[in-house]
Amino acid sequence: MVHALEEIHRLLKPTGILIDIHPVAESSPIEIHQGEKIEPVGDLSVHQWCSDYQHADNALTEIKQRGLFIVEREGMFNSLTYYDSVAEMRTDWKEAIDKFARDAQSIDESLPHAEAMAARAETMMQTAASGAELVVGERVHISCLKPI
């Protein structure tokens, strides 16, 4: 990751900027939304199987300390993903795990928790009103860095 950031520095014009967007290492709340009513399902610990965002943070810290980039601006926002069904949510999680999981062991360790959350959501969705949606939230960090 540090080498990649060095390459990004090389590819940027001196007046250019790097924008980094990635979720922070927090649990993602799962909720059922029915109109104005919001029911919590639980928290998905995505970062049990995807620790690499922490590595990304560490790499950014290292290149800032080395004086390759300075942070010009930064902020946080909430990114919510809406699913009509638990099946949709499971499929999306599987794709995310395939893309981001750091190793097979971390998947094996995390899947029971994810499946428990999905099963709880399934039970709650069965009694929810028509039109209810599953909502998974992520807290996301965005920063603008200038090359030095």
Add this chain to the structure above:
Amino acid sequence: MVIRTDPENNETRALFDMANFSGQHVLEIGCGDGRVTWLYADKAAHVTAIDPSAKLIALARQELPSHLQDRVEFQNNTFEGFAATCEPAAFDITILSWSLC
């Protein structure tokens, strides 16, 4: 199946708080299916968007609107592979888009 991500446009607002994309040459690393690319592409002069997943790049190309076809270029490549072929100081903005390189 319709999955909606960030219909509140929080990410769009955050992105435009960070940069002015007008007339800029943008490199997006880890573009996936182009979800973030579509937020700013119509403002940029040119976008090179790369992702190592052939499946996701195919999806992004399918969704590429005709009016952006000469402005947005999707490449199925790793960042390492892309950077090896790239001249220095080529981009005004680089976006690490939920990406780990």
